[in-house]
Amino acid sequence: MKIAFVGKGGSGKTTLSSLFIRHLAANEAHVIAVDADINQHLGAALGLDEAEAAALPAMGAHLPLIKDYLRGANPRIASAETMIKTTPPGEGSRLLRVREDNPIFAACSRTVRLDDGDVRLMATGPFTESDLGVACYHSKVGAVELCLNHLVDGPDEYVVVDMTAGSDSFASGMFTRFDMTFLVAEPTRKGVSVYRQYKEYARDFGVALKVVGNKVQGPDDLEFLRAEVGDDLLIGIGHSDWVRSMEKGRPSRFELLEADNRMALQTLQDTAEDSYGLRDWERYTRQMVHFHLKNAESWGNEKTGADLAAQVDPAFVLDERRTGAGVTAPA
Ligand SMILES: Nc1ncnc2c1ncn2[C@@H]1O[C@H](COP(=O)(O)OP(=O)(O)OP(=O)(O)O)[C@@H](O)[C@H]1O
Numbered sequence: 001m002k003i004a005f006v007g008k009g010g011s012g013k014t015t016l017s018s019l020f021i022r023h024l025a026a027n028e029a030h031v032i033a034v035d036a037d038i039n040q041h042l043g044a045a046l047g048l049d050e051a052e053a054a055a056l057p058a059m060g061a062h063l064p065l066i067k068d069y070l071r072g073a074n075p076r077i078a079s080a081e082t083m084i085k086t087t088p089p090g091e092g093s094r095l096l097r098v099r100e101d102n103p104i105f106a107a108c109s110r111t112v113r114l115d116d117g118d119v120r121l122m123a124t125g126p127f128t129e130s131d132l133g134v135a136c137y138h139s140k141v142g143a144v145e146l147c148l149n150h151l152v153d154g155p156d157e158y159v160v161v162d163m164t165a166g167s168d169s170f171a172s173g174m175f176t177r178f179d180m181t182f183l184v185a186e187p188t189r190k191g192v193s194v195y196r197q198y199k200e201y202a203r204d205f206g207v208a209l210k211v212v213g214n215k216v217q218g219p220d221d222l223e224f225l226r227a228e229v230g231d232d233l234l235i236g237i238g239h240s241d242w243v244r245s246m247e248k249g250r251p252s253r254f255e256l257l258e259a260d261n262r263m264a265l266q267t268l269q270d271t272a273e274d275s276y277g278l279r280d281w282e283r284y285t286r287q288m289v290h291f292h293l294k295n296a297e298s299w300g301n302e303k304t305g306a307d308l309a310a311q312v313d314p315a316f317v318l319d320e321r322r323t324g325a326g327v328t329a330p331a
């Protein structure tokens, strides 16, 4: 199951992603955590110290390896150079499984030990001012998108992405890759403005979107959110002393997280599971093809000098029965 946390800067995406990841690990789920935000803080929120976080491999730096591996023996993709971030898998492509070992995970992920189990952490790598709006920014996020599009995930396997709600994710189709998108919003007008923009894109593609109110201080805050987003409001999360003490560098064990916050995290998990149960793999595959054709036409064909529409394998449907081509070993 694939889950994204999006929202305005500072709303609490990273905090809630990290709490959710810890909650899943405590429930013995298999988790890949992905830091795809402009501000790369997920590692720190999962307890890595500065040196460990800085030493995380950057997916953006391994794009050639990622493309070469995923392309596999797919005859429709002539070379890694003609593979763009939206190139969909087809017969012969290598797929990824959450619990396997493969060269991409070896190069781009690190195991993070939490109180209640291990998770895999992958990070796009830091974005610099000069990245924004140019090719390397797109390729960093593109590395995540390629992996999501080639990933076959089962019901007890989670990919949790801490993500920027930027225009890039709308142009490429990244925002349609998730079974559930949690939009983190503080109970303020600015907090819900990102929701409106997201909702607009989401509507046309049947994206499952729920608002998680954060830093909610009382019934008045919840009423405000309810009035602004209606039934899309899933739950409100209050200030957490547990989070605050972690921020002070005095982390306590996850089992000491406030009970109401723990219950809220369970609601998030239940909601994501329900939504995964409704996943339509054919539609999922169709959407990646849709965005690929769009990207091919608008810039990809010109950039690569190839007809990228020919990369689409019309008979291919990504689904749970397909296995990765890596060496399968439990995480
Ligand atoms: N429920 C909460 N209780 C206590 N502190 C919180 C809570 N949610 C967020 N915070 C604090 O608010 C700050 C911003 O949160 P966070 O970094 O998670 O936001 P973000 O949306 O990821 O921001 P950015 O856009 O910079 O990536 C952090 O200092 C975090 O510890």
Ligand SMILES: [Mg+2]
Pocket (backbone or CB within 6 Å): 013, 014, 015, 037, 039, 041, 162
């Ligand atoms: Mg963040």
